[in-house]
Every structure is written in structure tokens, then in C-alpha cells.
Amino acid sequence: MATRRLTRKEQIQQTILYPVDWIEERSGLVGGIKYFLFRKVPGDTNWFQTLGSATLTAFIVQALTGVILAMYYKPDPTIDPRTKLPVAYESMQHITNDLWAGWLVRGMHRWGASVFIILMFMHMGRVFLFGAYKYPRELNWIIGVLLLAMGLGEGFTGYLLPWDQTSYWATVVGVNLNGTAPFLGPFLAQFLNGGTYINSDTLSRFYAIHMLMIPGAIAALIGLHLYLVIRLGVTSPPWSKEAAGTGPLDGHTPNGAVGRSGLSRFRRGK
Amino acid sequence: MATDRITERRRVFKQYKEDVESRGKPFYPFAMFHDTVMSLVVVCVIVGLAIVWKYSTPGDHIGTDPGWLGKLYDAPADPGTFSFVPRPDWYFYFLFYLLRIFKWPDTVVIGTVGLPTVLLVILIAVPFVDVRPERRLLRRPVAIVASILVVVSMGVLTYKGATAKESLGTELVAKVPSWAKTQGFSNNQQALAGAKTFAVSGCLNCHTYLGVGGGFAGAPNLSAEGAKNKGIDFQIRHLKNPASVNPGSPMPSFAGLGETRLKELATFLEASKGGK
Secondary structure, three states, X not given: OOOOOOOHHHHHHHHHHHHHHHHHHHHOHHHHHXXXXXXXXXXXXXXXXXXXXXXXHHHHHHHHHHHHHHHHOOOOOOEEOOOOEEHHHHHHHHHHHOOOOHHHHHHHHHHHHHHXXXXXXXXXXXXXXXXXXXXXXXXXXXXXXXXXXXXXXXHHHHHHOOOEHHHHHHHHHXXXXXXXXXXXXXXXXXXXXXXXXXXXXXXXXXXXXXHHHHHHHHHHHHHHHHHHHHHHOOOOOOOOOOOOOOOOOOOOOOOOHHHHHHHHHHHOOO | OHHHHHHHHHHHHHHHHHHHHHHXXXXXXXXXXXXXXXXXXXXXXXXXXXXXXXXXXXXXXXXXXXXXXXXXXXXXXXXXXXXXXXXXXXXXXXXXXXXXXXXXXXXXXXXXXXXXXXXXXXXXXXXXXXXXXXXXXXXXXXXXXXXXXXXXXXHHHHHHHHHOOOOOHHHHHOOHHHHHHHHOOOOOHHHHHHHHHHHHOOHHHOOEEOOEOOOOOOOOEOOOHHHHOOOHHHHHHHHHOHHHHOOOOOOOOOHHXXXXXXXXXXXXXXXXXXXX
């Protein structure tokens, strides 16, 4: 038995910490999050190095708005006998014109796609100019290239879904262009169309690829991408006088004067 | 040599880890602050684009009139119409425009699939080709030149693709008499009717004819199609199913035009010998 009664403050602390400790004991997740948050990054990282997390943010926007759109969108090209419009087109119009803030969600998804792709290119440009793809980060560069290709695949498959003239004919020609590839081309075109030509199954096939297949792969690869970033660390800008990897600098104690004072300054709230 | 390089880069990475540990700063709150600000900017830009898209649409902000950022949506997909413009989203313009440079049919494969595949392979190969540890830009002249070339060429191709003109069928029909004069088929009623079908069926959104038309998807110039003397039957078969006579053709089928109009169109194409 306890030799003294716990103070009120200690009781509250214990109550709050109990579930955290419970999870930590069984998963080690709390330690993982702590490691993620308080891991050291080079002191000279700059704004250019926020492009990766900005790309992640754009992907999260796409995922969230995409889920909302999926609640109302119907990937069905058959003609509704009442309105004489394709059901898919009708549901897209309904989202845009009738639903509360539907235009905003669809607009964010439509323009978020462009922002996502621009940010992927900018992030890739930054990594290239910083030489950050070099040893030991080659694998992460390759994962990034695959993510870029998949992002473009999302753009291609998502473009068909509104089922209007622009999207339909751009996709007809786009799939035919894929079909011109040597060896795999005809199979790729056949797979995308769900047949020799674009047909009533094509739309639901594009929808499944667009919202299940590629996003699943992208999410998994982003996880791997981030794991490697955390494992290998972030590079210093190549022009930096105090770039990590050049050894101890004058005026710094070997064991972390900058890092510790930085952290304690934050803790004191300055 | 190679082992020296491997030992050296392992040493540098070990040094990097030690340096980060001794004089780095914790991710939270320093780097995370920057990341959070940037992420908020991204979300605001996306929301802003959505708002401009909606509220720059003329009238009561619904319908198919284009605003500053284009249409909210187009007319419903109709496989039976032919006056379409096969225009992809803007980030594929550079690929689409490449097709104009590579002429159908001999080299178009390079433009459509070859080049993107090659680009992808080059990108994946970058860290294996450039194995020097040097990261300072001024000492990487090849990297500088390559990145400038890539940015400029993608920018120019995207701009060209964005400004590629679409022609309206009604404007093109007005050109039929001058086509007939240049090509010398003014007395051929079948060819004249075919020329009108040609003008309104969206052919010129991909093909070029006597200096007009988009040529956007790299389709061949048809001004002198008749000079190849392929015959009316071939033209009809090609229009019905382009890939059957021209393997790998990305052109969609125009079988929906019906036998009469296909015959007229084929006559028109055969009568197009390139003019004077």
C-alpha cells in the first residue's frame, strides 16, 4: 500500500497517463511518435525542404475530398430515362449544383490534383538540385519517381469520371495512345477499357483504379518514403557552411550546444 | 577504387549522423513549424482555386460557360457526336504536344509511349549514374544544364499545348469553297459534301488541312491524303475502324457517321491531292 495519499495533481496525471502507458506498453507507438517529433534534423534546413510535407498535405486533401465525393458519385454511364442524361454525369452535376458545399469539395478535388502534381514536380526538383538523391538515399528517390508516375495515373483516371465530352474524348484518345506502346500497349489499353473499346464497363473500371488501386499503392509508398526519410535523415542545403557531414565546427561543443539550447529555449516558451 | 568510394561515402554518412546528433535541431517545433505554415498555404491555395473556379463562372455560377479557370463541366459524354476536342488535363499538355513533333505514323510511338518510358527510366537511373558525393551545384554542371533543359522544354511544350487553337465547325465550313478551289474538286458534289462533314466532325481538332486545324494529338496532315492513292474503300474502312488498317492508331472510330457520309468523306479525302 502507498505510504502517502497521492496529491490531487498526481491523481489527475495518473488518470491521463494511464491510457497512454497502456498503449505504449503494448505497441511502443508513443515512443515512436516521440522519436519522430524530437529526432534531430540539420540546423540549416530551410523552407525549400517543406515541399515534401506540402505534397503530403495535398494528397491528404485529395483523400478526404475524394471520400466525400465517393459518397455521392455514381460511376454509371447508362442513360437515366427521366432526365436523358448519363447517371454519372447527373451525379457530378448534382454534387456541383445542389449539394451544400458540393462545388467546394469537387473544386478542391479537381484543383487539388493540379496542386498535388505541381508540388510533386517541385519537391523532385528540390531533391535533385540539393543532390539529396545520392548515397544512401537512392532507394527513396526511386520510390519518389514511382509516386510521381502514380500521381499522373491518378490524374489520367480521374479525368474521365465527370463523364462529360471533354473527359470522354480525351480518355478515348489517351487510352488509344497507350495502346500504341510496343508489346504491353495493347494489353494496357484492353485492361483500361475493360474490352477492345471504351464501353459501359470502362467508367467503373477507371473509378476502381482511381479510388482503390492507385491510392492504396500511393499511401503505402508514402509510408515507406517517410520511413526512409526518418531513418536516413534530411540533407543540409549543399551551399551551407555548417552542412551536416563536414565534421565538428569551431565554436560548438562536441555534444550538442546548439541542439539542446534550441530545445530548452522552446520549453521555456521564448 | 570502387571500394575506396564505398568506404568514403560510408564515412561521410556516419559523420553526417554524428553532426546532426551534436549540432542539429529537433524536428518539433523547428522544422514542423515551417511544414505547418507551408501546409496551410497549400490548403488555402486549393480552396482559393475552387472558389475562383466556381464564382468566375458567368451568370449564376452554374452551367457549361467557362470562367477564368475553365468550365465547371462540359456537355454530357456522347459517343455518337464527333465535334469533340480531345484535350487532357493541363499537366499532360507537354506529352500531347510532343505528338506534334513526332509525325504519324513512323515516329509517333516514340512520342507517345517511348519518350515517357525513357524519361521514367532516366529518372530512376539518376542516382546510379551520378555516383559522385558532390552536392554543390556549381560543381555539377551536367546536373545544372539537364535541369534547365527539362524545365524550359516542359514549360514551352505546356505553353504550346495550352495555346493550341481549337477550331469551330461553323467557321471551318466557310472554308470549304476555298479548299475545293485549291484542291480542284469544285465540281465534285460528293467531295464537297464530304468536305462539309470533315469540317463539322471534329477532324480538324487533331488533323491539319491546308494550314488550318489543331494538330494537337500528332495526327497527320491530310492536305495531300489523296496523293497517296489509297482508294475510297481503304478510306472508309479506316474511318470505321482506324486501328484495323493502321495498327496502333489512336484515332477513334467514325463508323457512327453512316455509310453515305463516310463515302462522301472518303471521296473528299481522295480528292485532296495537296493543291498547288
